[in-house]
Amino acid sequence: xxxxxxxxxxxxxxxxxxxxxxxxxxxxxxxxxxxxxxxxxxxxxxxxxxxxxxxxxxxxxxxxxxxxxxxxxxxxxxxxxxxxxxxxxxxxxxxxxxxxxxxxxxxxxxxxxxxxxxxxxxxxxxxxxxxxxxxxxxxxxxxxxxxxxxxxxxxxxxxxxxx
Amino acid sequence: xxxxxxxxxxxxxxxxxxxxxxxxxxxxxxxxxxxxxxxxxxxxxxxxxxxxxxxxxxxxxxxxxxxxxxxxxxxxxxxxxxxxxxxxxxxxxxxxxxxxxxxxxxxxxxxxxxxxxxxxxxxxxxxxxxxxxxxxxxxxxxxxxxxxxxxxxxxxxxxxxxx
DNA sequence: CGATAATCGTTCGGGCCCAAATTATCGGCA
DNA sequence: TGCCGATAATTTGGGCCCGAACGATTATCG
Numbered sequence: 482x483x484x485x486x487x488x489x490x491x492x493x494x495x496x497x498x499x500x501x502x503x504x505x506x507x508x509x510x511x512x513x514x515x516x517x518x519x520x521x522x523x524x525x526x527x528x529x530x531x532x533x534x535x536x537x538x539x540x541x542x543x544x545x546x547x548x549x550x551x552x553x554x555x556x557x558x559x560x561x562x563x564x565x566x567x568x569x570x571x572x573x574x575x576x577x578x579x580x581x582x583x584x585x586x587x588x589x590x591x592x593x594x595x596x597x598x599x600x601x602x603x604x605x606x607x608x609x610x611x612x613x614x615x616x617x618x619x620x621x622x623x624x625x626x627x628x629x630x631x632x633x634x635x636x637x638x639x640x641x642x643x644x
Numbered sequence: 645x646x647x648x649x650x651x652x653x654x655x656x657x658x659x660x661x662x663x664x665x666x667x668x669x670x671x672x673x674x675x676x677x678x679x680x681x682x683x684x685x686x687x688x689x690x691x692x693x694x695x696x697x698x699x700x701x702x703x704x705x706x707x708x709x710x711x712x713x714x715x716x717x718x719x720x721x722x723x724x725x726x727x728x729x730x731x732x733x734x735x736x737x738x739x740x741x742x743x744x745x746x747x748x749x750x751x752x753x754x755x756x757x758x759x760x761x762x763x764x765x766x767x768x769x770x771x772x773x774x775x776x777x778x779x780x781x782x783x784x785x786x787x788x789x790x791x792x793x794x795x796x797x798x799x800x801x802x803x804x805x806x807x
Numbered sequence: 808c809g810a811t812a813a814t815c816g817t818t819c820g821g822g823c824c825c826a827a828a829t830t831a832t833c834g835g836c837a
Numbered sequence: 838t839g840c841c842g843a844t845a846a847t848t849t850g851g852g853c854c855c856g857a858a859c860g861a862t863t864a865t866c867g
Contacts (some may be wrong), residue, residue, distance in 0.1 A: 484811065485753040494712045502774055505781040507792040512685060513779045514799035517726050519682035522675060525806035525856090548659045555846060563680050568824050570847055575822075592832045592845040598703055611665055617675045618668040623805035629670040634789040635798065636677035642786035643688035687825090702853065718816060731854050733817055738852075755815040755862050 482548070522620060530613050534605065539564065541613070544598070545573050547582055548606045552595040555585075579604060678802070685783060691729070697768065704776070706735050710745055711769045715758040717750075728781050744768060746803065 483561050491511070523538050531541055546561045547553055553571070559566045573596065576582050581602035587593035598606070624632055655669050686701050694704055702725070709724045710716055718736070722729045736759065739745050744765035750756035761769070787795055 491712065498711060499770070499773070504774070504777050505784075507796070508780040508784040509777060510700050510796040511784045511787070511792055511799070512689075514796050514803065515678075515682050515685060518799040518802040519678050519804040520726050521803050522678060526675075526856095537822070548661060549654065550802065554693040556705070556844095564685050564823090566809055566846065567826075567848085573679040590833070590845085594846065607662070611667070614667050614672060617671040620805045621668075621671040621674045621813070624674070624801045625796055626794055626801060629674055631789055632798045633670070633673040633677050635787055635795045636674070638787045638789060640677065640785065642783045643684040688827095700852070717813095727853090728855050729816065730818085730856075734853070752816085753863075757816060 525620065526613065526616055530609070530616050534609060536609075539568070540572055541609075542574055543569065543576060543605055544581060544602060545610065547596050547598055548603065548610075551597040552585070555594045555596065558596060576602075671757040688783065689776065689779060693772070693779050697772060699772075702731070704741055704772075706732065706739060707744060707765060707769055708773070710759050710761055711766065711773075716747070718757045718759065721759060739765075768792055 493508075495504065495506075526618070527536075527538055531538065536544070542562045543558060546558050550557065553561075555566060555569060558568045558573075562569070573584065575584070577584060580599055582596055582598050585595045585597070587595050621629055621632075658667065658669075658672075690699075690701055696702065699707070705725045706721060709721050713720065713724070716724075718729060718732060721736075722732045725732070736745070736747065740747060743762055745759055745761050748758045748760070750758050784792055786793075
């Protein structure tokens, strides 16, 4: 939203549209930049690291969560990854079809489904995750305002304000 | 990704999976929280402000960009909103069908399409945007680490690192 | 001028995304 | 034991999302 125009250009345009209504431009800048940043980082990582394995961002997150916590229940993956169970079901089917993970009904509770990686899934993550993390480091080292833990904390503040 | 588990739990699990490979956990925390924050804020604003007008986040961003810069070319909306032209085409068709905006082929350059709001679209934004901004303010006031301009700058650093 | 390259918006195919409805299972309680 | 509300995962339906391919238009340059 703050694309090729400067913040001031946008602000004066907005102000003229609203005829002097009181607006919080600092809050606007934060949410606007939050989305541009998230999308930009996501697309960048998909192109630079994930594309060669034909993985989407969400598929990678699912594999990562399962890799760390296997065996893990479906609801746990959704909560950990931050998307709905409906979304997850489709992604699991995709990844199961590619042979990266398995679904198995729990014996102690017939409602639960336990997800685990296959050996191929584990091999993929062992190769991919270090590359992914190297690129994460590469991106975040451009943060010159404050330090990284502070950046992480600001984002956590936003999460707790909305969850 | 940093859901119900603490960062330390996740870190030790990751470390055990990678057997001592060097990882940048601070960078991990930033990108992980970036996505949780963006999704969380998006879902929150969709539920609290946008749902009553039956608008998705992206549809709202499109309306906002057109509202500020009309008449604006399709490519401009996509660049300003941060999504692909393919995505935009579908959203424009949806919003055009609901009578919030119009498409018009440019007379000076037959390749371009100029988008403008209808009176109904302008009425909608005039009502909706102040509500939206009030909720943005409500969310961002929970940022206690540093100040808002600093938060915006950190996010801009991430954008410029990946665009 | 005419061929060729560049640019713009759309369409297509496959995948993600969510709320609501659905199916199956579990737990409690008379 | 038999019902009944709660819980888990999936399916459904509508919409967003992108890269690649496409048709139309414009710009370039010999």
